[in-house]
Every structure is written in C-alpha cells, then in structure tokens.
Amino acid sequence: MTNHKVYYSTANEMADVPDNSVNLVVTSPPYPMIEMWDEIMKQQNEEIEKQWEKENYNEAFELMHKVLDKVWQECYRVLDDGGVACINIGDATRTLSKNFVLYSNHSRIISACLKIGFQNLPNIIWRKQTNAPNKFMGSGMLPPGAYVTLEHEYILVLRKGTKREFKSQESKDLRSESAFFWEERNQWFSDIWEVKGTRQKFKDEVRKRSGAFPFDIPYRLINMFSVKGDTVLDPFMGTGTTALAAMASNRNSIGFEIDSKFEPTIVENLLGTESMLNQVISDRINRHIKFTDLRKAEKGSDCFKYQNSHYGFPVMTRQELGIAFEYVKKVSYENKSFVTNYHGINVLENPLALF
Incomplete structure (x- = not known):
C-alpha cells in the first residue's frame, strides 16, 4: 500500500513535512518570464509587479526566482541524505519593450541550488518533438536579426549529500526489486531524451494554467532515482502527474498545489486509473x-545467461534477477489523500498476460 498526500498551499509552507523524510523530488515549477505564469508569480511578491511596470525586467526575473529559491531550500531540508531532486525547467524567450532576449531559468536554478548545498549531477536535455515547419524566429532569412528557436527543456538532477547507501537486508531487497532493465538503463540514462510533450484538452480555466509534463518524464525519473516504498515530493503538483507516476511505481508521494481549484482535476486524474x-x-x-x-534472433537463443527470479523471462545482468512489479488493485481517495493498494508480486498465474 502507498499513500499520496495533497496539500493545497504554497510549497514554501512545508512545515508538515519532517526533515530528511523525502527520498526524491520530481517537479516542474512555473517558468519565470513565461507569460502564462506572470500573474501567479506576481501574486507571490508585489515587488515583481512594481519592477515590471518600471520595465525592469531583469529585476523582475530575479525576484521571480527568489520565490522559487524558497522552495528549493525547503526541498533540501526535507530530502534525506543521498536524496535527489529532479527539476524540469525551460528557458524563456520573450519580447518586452520591443527587445527580444532569453532568460536562462535553468542556469539560475542551478546557481541557487548550489548555494543551498545541492550537488549538480549530469543534467538531461529534454528535446521536445515538434512538427512546426519554421525553425527560426525574427527576421526570417535576413541577418543578423533572426533567432534560433528553443526546442528543448532541461531536467536538472541535483543530490543532497553523497550517494545513498543501502545497508539493511530489507533495503537491499527493495532496491533489487526496483531495478530497471538493461535496455531501459541504456535509454533512460542518456543525457538527451526525445519525449513528446503533452497536448492538453482544456475544459476550464484551471487546466489552461497547467503546464503538465508527459507521464513518461516523472515515471522514468522515479524509477531511476528511488526504490519501492520511497516518498516522492512534488512541490508544484498541478494536475498530479508525478503522483500518478508514483502510484505506478509503488512509491508514496506528497504534493503541494497553491490553487485549491485544482482539487477536482487532481481527483479526476488520479481516481479510476487502475487499468x-x-x-x-x-x-x-x-x-x-x-x-x-529480437536479441535472440540476432545473437542466438543462448545469448542470455540469466532469468528473472519472479517471472522467468531472460535478463541481461545479475542485477535484473530480482526485478518485481506489483500491479495496482485499487486507488481510493479520502481527506485529501489517495491510497493505492497492490496485488502481490506473483499474484497472477501468468504475469506476462495482464489483460
């Protein structure tokens, strides 16, 4: 069973989350200097609006990040030693007062997190697939006023302290069950991801203000940087994608959402998701x-030396012997918390034929 708690408050107010109690942070904050987030950022600090009216956009950009800095400080506090924070962020390009510039959100967040005490691990470039026919902005074919388009975002990977240790037998067993496949490792641990963005169908104003990332992003990150039973924090919960990925991965989660109007959307997105x-x-x-x-066809039927101990399928390495999945039995919701119950690892006679 895993628990998924939702707080409808700002992520600055994590007093209910104890020190060193979270194993992983996976989030995508509002992007400073992206128009859809202007108002919510200005609401956090009235000085942002004042600087904006004076056309002091660099000062407004810095003040917006100071709002986020408080959240990264809290994330550092609640993360356990060896815990990882994964922050999906895009840079912003914008024309203000007839001047087109880039605001480097990713470098500003890295700088702030290093000052807090985080260590920066290799980051991921999320290249968002696009069918847009035009690859330029500005003056078309005339130099020097054309600008390259941004077709990627960043997933920053930051760690608190040194590499996490697994000392007890129970923790080692959970780590073994949480291993990923060899071929997944080769794909997931590349520094360039090509994942399609989420095209959202807006039913109301709440959804229009959601910048949800696709499910595959948090699902990968949760399986890469945590083990079963861990707690995953999303300080900018939005529509609940990180919590949904935690449910699929047999992890607990905590989410903070500043706008309580998101509650019906979060409930709609997380309940009834068993299938x-x-x-x-x-x-x-x-x-x-x-x-x-495919590998057997290319290299022969004896190319695999190992078989997974739970399901009997072949695997490439000894580290994959213990991989185990627990299928979702029921997701329920009460008092702003979701509870996910699971079937046992070997509950199905044929676990390869789920449906």
Missing part, C-alpha cells in the same frame, strides 16, 4: 520481452 497504471507495467514487461526476442 491505466497496470497497462504501464504491462507495456514495460512486453517491451522487455520484445527486446529479448
């Missing part, structure tokens, strides 16, 4: 089976 979550697991297993079949 979807189990399909995620099924797809992951089936992709692995397809990989093993």
Whole structure:
C-alpha cells in the first residue's frame, strides 16, 4: 500500500513535512518570464509587479526566482541524505519593450541550488518533438536579426549529500526489486531524451494554467532515482502527474498545489486509473520481452545467461534477477489523500498476460 498526500498551499509552507523524510523530488515549477505564469508569480511578491511596470525586467526575473529559491531550500531540508531532486525547467524567450532576449531559468536554478548545498549531477536535455515547419524566429532569412528557436527543456538532477547507501537486508531487497532493465538503463540514462510533450484538452480555466509534463518524464525519473516504498515530493503538483507516476511505481508521494481549484482535476486524474497504471507495467514487461526476442534472433537463443527470479523471462545482468512489479488493485481517495493498494508480486498465474 502507498499513500499520496495533497496539500493545497504554497510549497514554501512545508512545515508538515519532517526533515530528511523525502527520498526524491520530481517537479516542474512555473517558468519565470513565461507569460502564462506572470500573474501567479506576481501574486507571490508585489515587488515583481512594481519592477515590471518600471520595465525592469531583469529585476523582475530575479525576484521571480527568489520565490522559487524558497522552495528549493525547503526541498533540501526535507530530502534525506543521498536524496535527489529532479527539476524540469525551460528557458524563456520573450519580447518586452520591443527587445527580444532569453532568460536562462535553468542556469539560475542551478546557481541557487548550489548555494543551498545541492550537488549538480549530469543534467538531461529534454528535446521536445515538434512538427512546426519554421525553425527560426525574427527576421526570417535576413541577418543578423533572426533567432534560433528553443526546442528543448532541461531536467536538472541535483543530490543532497553523497550517494545513498543501502545497508539493511530489507533495503537491499527493495532496491533489487526496483531495478530497471538493461535496455531501459541504456535509454533512460542518456543525457538527451526525445519525449513528446503533452497536448492538453482544456475544459476550464484551471487546466489552461497547467503546464503538465508527459507521464513518461516523472515515471522514468522515479524509477531511476528511488526504490519501492520511497516518498516522492512534488512541490508544484498541478494536475498530479508525478503522483500518478508514483502510484505506478509503488512509491508514496506528497504534493503541494497553491490553487485549491485544482482539487477536482487532481481527483479526476488520479481516481479510476487502475487499468491505466497496470497497462504501464504491462507495456514495460512486453517491451522487455520484445527486446529479448529480437536479441535472440540476432545473437542466438543462448545469448542470455540469466532469468528473472519472479517471472522467468531472460535478463541481461545479475542485477535484473530480482526485478518485481506489483500491479495496482485499487486507488481510493479520502481527506485529501489517495491510497493505492497492490496485488502481490506473483499474484497472477501468468504475469506476462495482464489483460
């Protein structure tokens, strides 16, 4: 069973979250200097509005980041030693007072987090696939007034302290069950990800103010940087994508959302998702089976030395022997908390045929 707590307050107010109690942060904050986030940033500090009216945009940019700095400070406090923070952020390009410039959000956040005490690990460039026919901005074919377009965002990877240790047998067993497949490692641990962005269908004003990232982003990060039973924090919960990925991964989660109007949307997105979550697991297993079949066809049926101890499918390395999935039985909601119950690891007679 995993628990998923939602707080409808600012992420600055994490008093209910104890020190060193979170294992992973996965979030995507409002992007300073992106127009859709202007008002919510100005609401956090009236000085931002004053600087904006004076056309002091660099000062407004800095003040917006000072709002975020408080959140990164709290994330550092609640993270356990060895815990990781993954922050999805894009830089902003904008024309203000007839002047087009880039505001480097990712470098400003890295600078702030290093001052707090985080260590910066290799970051990920999320290249967002696009079908846009025009790859330029500005004056078209005439130099020097054309500008390259931004087709990527960043996923910053920051750690508190040194590498996490697993000393007890129970923690080692959970780590073994939480391992990823060899071929997943080769894809996930590249520094360039090509993942399609989420095209959202807006039903109301709340959804229009959501900058949700696609499910695959937090799902990968949660499986890369945490183990079963860990607690994942999203200080900018939005529509609840990180919590949903935590449910699929048998992790607990905590989410903070400043706007209580998001509650119906979060409930709608997380309740009744049992089939979807189990399909995620099924797809992951089936992709692995397809990989093993292709590898056998290329290299011969004896190319695998190991078999997973729970399901019997072949795996590339000894570290994959203990990989185990727990399928979602029921997601329930009460008192601003979701509870996810799971079937046992071997509950199905044929775990490769979920549906």
